Amino acid sequence: MIMPEECKKAAEFFLQNIDRLITKPTRFMEVCGTHTVSIFRSGIRQLLPEKVDLVSGPGCPVCVTPNDYMDTAIAYAKNSNVIITTFGDMLKVPGTSTSLYEARAEGADIRIVYSPLDALQLAINNPAKKIIFLAVGFETTAPLTAATIQTAQKKQINNFFILSAHKWTYTALDALLSDPTIKVDGFLLPGHVCVITGEAPFSFVSERYAKPAVIAGFEALDILRAVYMLALQVQNGQAKIENAYKRVVRTEGNPIAQNAISSVFSNTSANWRGFGGIENSGMTVNAAYAQYDALHSIPVTKENSRENPACRCGDVLKGNINPTQCPLFKKICTPEHPAGACMVSIEGTCHAWYKYGQGRYHYGR
Amino acid sequence: MCLAVPAKIIEKNDMMATVDVEGIQRKISLMLLPDAKKGDFVLMHAGFAIQTIDEQEANYTAQLLKEVAQNDNA
Ligand code: SF4
Ligand code: SF4
Numbered sequence: 001m002i003m004p005e006e007c008k009k010a011a012e013f014f015l016q017n018i019d020r021l022i023t024k025p026t027r028f029m030e031v032c033g034t035h036t037v038s039i040f041r042s043g044i045r046q047l048l049p050e051k052v053d054l055v056s057g058p059g060c061p062v063c064v065t066p067n068d069y070m071d072t073a074i075a076y077a078k079n080s081n082v083i084i085t086t087f088g089d090m091l092k093v094p095g096t097s098t099s100l101y102e103a104r105a106e107g108a109d110i111r112i113v114y115s116p117l118d119a120l121q122l123a124i125n126n127p128a129k130k131i132i133f134l135a136v137g138f139e140t141t142a143p144l145t146a147a148t149i150q151t152a153q154k155k156q157i158n159n160f161f162i163l164s165a166h167k168w169t170y171t172a173l174d175a176l177l178s179d180p181t182i183k184v185d186g187f188l189l190p191g192h193v194c195v196i197t198g199e200a201p202f203s204f205v206s207e208r209y210a211k212p213a214v215i216a217g218f219e220a221l222d223i224l225r226a227v228y229m230l231a232l233q234v235q236n237g238q239a240k241i242e243n244a245y246k247r248v249v250r251t252e253g254n255p256i257a258q259n260a261i262s263s264v265f266s267n268t269s270a271n272w273r274g275f276g277g278i279e280n281s282g283m284t285v286n287a288a289y290a291q292y293d294a295l296h297s298i299p300v301t302k303e304n305s306r307e308n309p310a311c312r313c314g315d316v317l318k319g320n321i322n323p324t325q326c327p328l329f330k331k332i333c334t335p336e337h338p339a340g341a342c343m344v345s346i347e348g349t350c351h352a353w354y355k356y357g358q359g360r361y362h363y364g365r
Numbered sequence: 366m367c368l369a370v371p372a373k374i375i376e377k378n379d380m381m382a383t384v385d386v387e388g389i390q391r392k393i394s395l396m397l398l399p400d401a402k403k404g405d406f407v408l409m410h411a412g413f414a415i416q417t418i419d420e421q422e423a424n425y426t427a428q429l430l431k432e433v434a435q436n437d438n439a
Binding site: 009010013014018034043087114115116117120140143146147150151192195196247248249252254256257260 | 368369381394396397398399408410411412413415416417418420422428433
């Protein structure tokens with residue numbers, strides 16, 4: 001057990017050394033909403049020396065889900081034979097002209113589930129309905145959807161479908177790094193994504209772009225330690241992948257979960273809010289399991305999608321601006337009435353700034 | 366959204382396990398972690414166990430932090 005006194009000492013050690021090792025303005029990016037929240041909650045941004053800036057990247061699957069997907073989900077929700085099942089985060093995400101939350105108020109049957117298996121159970125209990133699970137999430141969540149589809153097949157449940165927005169996190173990092181206008185000196189890699197993928201998919205960060213990257217856990221000390229390890233690499237002119245979350249991240253990840261993904265999904269180009277289409281970044285249900293793909297099995301007509309031109313989510317997700325630089329922030333866009341996705345999820349960058357930031361944080365470049 | 370929390374397996378029944386999460390019991394799937402055993406601490410995400418928690422590593426981290434705390438005059 002780690003005692004609070006030791007924690008404090010360790011935190012001081014990391015902070016002092018980060019200050020010593022980093023000699024010029026440096027930006028590290030975290031690409032996981034859980035990191036974002038933990039960083040804000042623990043006040044790490046304020047504790048770090050001003051020359052070290054932590055910025056949030058495309059780390060929340062809710063935030064990067066584009067209007068196009070929401071509009072399709074809402075169109076399905078209006079079908080009276082359909083029950084939509086979703087993680088709670090998706091409810092208030094605005095689509096082009098409405099949200100699932102509003103659709104539900106107008107009578108659509110939309111249920112919040114904790115697990116895709118709950119959605120499957122709902123299908124078993126409601127054989128006359130079509131149950132569509134909104135399969136949103138990164139590599140952490142995709143194998144769960146895959147395993148649920150395999151279970152549906154085994155149990156011959158034919159009224160269970162998914163609308164996939166599953167995505168590969170590393171493809172967005174690649175898109176970011178290939179953009180020369182974006183300045184990032186190192187990455188905190190998402191621990192729970194790496195639990196599944198292992199280190200290999202992220203090795204390009206150091207190999208092709210010569211940036212240091214550290215797989216980080218979610219406690220304040222985990223994050224400080226990871227920043228310290230990044231600082232050491234910067235100081236030594238190194239660029240490698242290190243694992244500071246060995247208690248759950250194995251080098252090879254979870255091969256059974258990787259296998260579940262590759263059995264059920266194939267790669268496809270997918271739209272990311274703020275990034276547009278990224279080749280091979282999305283997971284679509286493959287031909288062998290096509291009957292479980294809502295888009296394949298249930299016809300739908302949705303409205304023409306467009307993004308809210310005033311919302312700056314795209315720039316927020318790339319770390320180009322912080323949320324307070326968006327003209328809608330706190331004025332029009334709030335967690336109760338979000339104008340953009342980044343304000344919806346508790347892990348969204350705008351939401352975190354709204355809740356914890358209140359403009360108190362220095363933001364240097 | 367891929368928030369994952371530690372849980373202890375208190376019963377295993379084929380591909381399902383009953384786990385204890387901070388005093389609350391729930392049933393989760395072991396489809397993605399079939400080799401998990403009763404007594405294991407696992408990382409749980411949306412109704413599935415996704416990895417075992419290496420207790421030795423968890424202690425190693427604690428150990429490391431302790432050392433850091435002791436040498437903090439660096
Ligand atoms: S979905 Fe996963 S990677 Fe994304 S914010 Fe949540 S914990 Fe992090
Ligand atoms: S404050 Fe709202 S409108 Fe502005 S970028 Fe964030 S989510 Fe979009």
